[in-house]
Amino acid sequence: MHVCVLGAGIIGLSTAYELTQRGHQVTVIDRAAPAAGASGGNGAQLSYSYVQPLADPSIWAQLPKLLFSPSxxxxxKPQWDTRQWVWVWQFLQACNTEQSPKTTAELLTLAAQSRQVFDAMRERENMHCDFSASGKLVLFRNEATFAAARQQMLLQKQLGGQAQLAVSxxxxxxxxxxxxxxxxxxxxAIYTDSECAADCKQVCEALAQILTARGAALRWGQAFRQWVPKGDRLAAVQLDPGEEVSADAFVLCTGHTAPAxxxxxxxxxxxxxxxxYSITVATDGTGLAPKVNITDSARKIVFARLGQRLRAAGxxxxxxxxASVQSRRIQTLQQATQAxxxxxxxxxxxxxxxxxxxxTPTGLPIIGHQGGPRNLFINAGQGALGFTLAFGSAVQLADALG
Incomplete structure (x- = not known):
């Protein structure tokens, strides 16, 4: 089967890789280079065991500070876009004691699958991507948030998550x-010794090279113009300046532009x-750099060691x-990292x-056929866990494709 994958971030490229593993012919299309979007400078942590969704009941108590505190x-920023308001409303509805544990359970299952597939792929392809498995510490600055984290840890343990420890x-x-x-x-802090980190951009670039070697067609710098339907299916996708790419199936992996x-x-x-946002600084040997992944829960900032670099994101x-880079936010990240x-x-x-x-409002990704043309499939909505969930999502998408 010839499958056209739209999007060359970690979701699109891991999907393309999995499809080639199963013998499919693949074309990957993106208006930019691999990892030019959200995959290019993400937090780099692979949070397989600590997957608490953003839509959590604790959000209600935090809302006043989150909305009105300068820090x-x-x-x-309200937009003249009903999609923003609908999304916020659905997100708040998902912040309840029923949805959050359900989401956590599904994310843990998907993350565990993703870990297994990514580890096997790295070994099989001898991939170099500043990978480390040095563990993760999630820091809590007061006893109330630490107590809530211990409850979440127990929930994740009951749901089959990796062993975690509450440490002083x-x-x-x-x-x-x-x-x-x-x-x-x-x-x-909550400590998970099995957590990992890697450079997502390096992974994307390596996947692109592997796909090229396997004979996949990689079309960079070509923007989507429109779909070409035929009956209840898609016949092709039309690109600027008018070229059409036909395929048997189409997989939409374009991240936040997928809805449009x-x-x-x-x-x-x-x-x-x-x-x-993120910043990356060189750990130039003048002092002490962390080897363990760190999450500062109060500041909502994650830190990951990537070889001789430190990535801070939040x-x-x-x-x-x-998508512009706001200097004030970058300054906040720098100050937090230096502190x-x-x-x-x-x-x-x-x-x-x-x-x-x-x-997505719940934090669960959208994977598979979601209506519309019979040969259109979706793999999007992984949020801040895109790198963590990518390879498991690719397997589920390939399963749905058949």
Whole structure:
């Protein structure tokens, strides 16, 4: 079968890879280069065991601070777009004690599958992507949030998640000595020794090379113009400046732009962009850089070691399609990184980035046929867990395709 995959981020390329593994002919189309969007500078953590969805009941108590605090990690800029308001309303509806555990269970299952597939692929392809398996510490700055985290940890254990430990501040500093000067500033942490990190952009670039070697057609720099339907199926996709690419099946993996591409076909996707930021700094040997992945739960910032670099990422902005890099947000990330790890870098070379993470209200991705033409399939909506869930999502999509 010839399958046309639209989108060359980690979701699209992992999907294309899985399809070639099953013997399908594949064409990948993207208006830009691989990982040019949300995959290019994401948080780099592979959070297989700590998958608490953003839509959580605790959001209700946090809303006043999240909405009105100048230092809040959340920013909402109202748009003349009903999709934004519908998404926010559906998200708040999902912040309940029934939906959150259900979402957690499904995400844990998908994450476990993704870990297995990604590990096997890396070994099979001898892939170099600054991968590490040094574990993860989620820091909590007060006892109330730490207690809630321990409850979430117990839930994830009951649902079959990897072993996690609730550790004191001093125990966390023993696990990661780079935190020693911060010991008095947090109450405790959740430690998962099996968590990993990798450079998502490097993974995407490696997948593109592998696909090329397998004979896949990779079409970069060609923008989508329109679908070419035929009866109850799609015959082709038309690109600028008018060229058509025909296929037996089409998989939409274009992240936050997927709803706009699916809408003309009568398919409604509850996916909205959650803008995030990151900085990458060189760990130049002048001081102490963390080896363990760190999540500062209060600041909503994650830190991941990538070889001789440190990636810091965070923020959630609902600002429509504005993908510009805001200097104030980058400054916040730099200040938070220097406060937590003052000696890990000279902080003279800071690489800023912003990306649009495609999220559903519940946090569950949309995978498979969702109506419309019989040969149209969707793989989108992984949100901030896109890298973590990519390879499991690819397997599920390939299964749905048959």
């Amino acid at each position: 809040s990690a959340l920013k909402i 501040a001093s125990e966390a500093c023993a696990i990661e000595p780079a935190l020693a000067h911060q010991q008095n500033d947090f109450s405790g 591409l699916a809408a003309p076909l009568g398919v409604r996707l509850p996916v909205y962009p959650l803008k995030g 923020m959630v902005e609902l600002v429509g399609q504005d 937590l790890f003052p000696d890990c870098s000279r902080y003279t070379d800071i690489q800023p980035w912003a990306g649009m993470r495609p999220a």
